[in-house]
Amino acid sequence: MTKRDYYEILGAPRGASAEELKKAYRTKAKKLHPDRNSDNPNAEAQFKEVNEAYDILKDPNKKAAYDRYGHAAFEGGSSGGRSNTNNGDFTSAFSDVFEDIFGDFMGARANSGRSRAQRGSDLRYNLHVSLEEAFKGVQKTINVPTSIACDNCRGTGAEGGTEPVTCPTCSGMGKVRAQQGFFTVERTCPTCSGIGQIIKNPCRSCGGAGRIEKKHSLSVNIPAGVETGTRIRLAGEGEAGLRGGPTGDLYIFIEVKEHTLFQRDGVHLFCRVPISITTAALGGEVEVPTIDGGKSRVKVPAGSQTGKQMRLRSKGMPTLRGGGTGDMVLELAVETPVKLTIRQRELLEEFEKLSEENNPEGQTFFSKVKGFWDGIKN
Secondary structure (H helix, E strand, O other): OOOOOHHHHHOOOOOOOHHHHHHHHHHHHHHHOHHHOOOOOOHHHHHHHHHHHHHHHOOHHHHHHHHHHHHHHHOOOOOOOOOOOOOOOHHHHHHHHHHHHHHHHHOOOOOOOOOOOEOOOOEEEEEEEOHHHHHHOEEEEEEEEEEEEOOOOOOOOEHHHOOOEEOOOOOOOOEEEEEEOOEEEEEEOOOOOOOOEEOOOEOOOOOOOOEEEEEEEEEEEEOOOOOOOOEEEEOOOOOOOEOOOOOOOEEEEEEEOOOOOEEEEOOEEEEEEEEEHHHHHHOEEEEEEOOOOOEEEEEEOOOOOOOOEEEEOOOOOEOOOOOOEOOEEEEEEEEOOOOOOHHHHHHHHHHHHHOOOOOHHHHHHHHHHHHHHHHHHO
């Protein structure tokens, strides 16, 4: 099923500011909250949809990726975010913005507490490759700044092989409740920050986080035929999880650099080839480069004009994952000579006198001009 546009779900226009998105989210979530719509069987699903949309658009990096690539930017995982919008736990994601709104007059739903082990964030890496590398395919070594599991505590965050203990304040729930009149207010536990556990003896290497910052070196295979916007997913190469949680994924976005000779359009290449007036008039041959580093000799027909195109079959870019090769299109540009010698000028003037009938396009144009002026006079 095609997913709905996130801006449409929130009822916000594209280009909306962070404050406008937050306001739209508050309005929608308040209207669709399951506690207020017990008679609506679709309320919970609609609420989750609103929550997922805002979870993406409130993050500047995710929003930029969504604005450019749409839902494709998050296939297989979210890009650069720390929350999983598809885990079905709408109350957990909802609370970061709305507990202070709904808690005082609605109460909050019972929550079993946050998972002690949290999955690491997915990471995004922008990789630039040349057109030649995109043609042949290449293996690149990249250094990705990320968080890796602490070797000293093996990701637990506790020193000397000890284990985290259950938080005495919330009894491992990650939430504490307080009675305010007729209502029960549930908030994040101030002792464990919602984790449900505390570390009495934090690891000296990671300070109890269970992970440390470090550059991670990776070898990446770039397949032939990649284009700008191609995305490569490396499972398990993202940020390390908290407290021994699973590692996130790394998403590599390819950007193919502009070339000095060729312009790319999908699998086809375009090359502008300048030729002299004599070659254009008399015909001849020109030698042109190809993206594979080779050369091709091309016959130029006599009487060729600027803009004439000639096609070299199968001299373009390969199709990603196989399936054929594009063409190279040559576009001729007749070059006017400059800095003429006296003799060259004399010859051209003589040629001009002898070639009054050899310019059909010019004659047609000026005939139309004469007709245009005559029409205005009449």
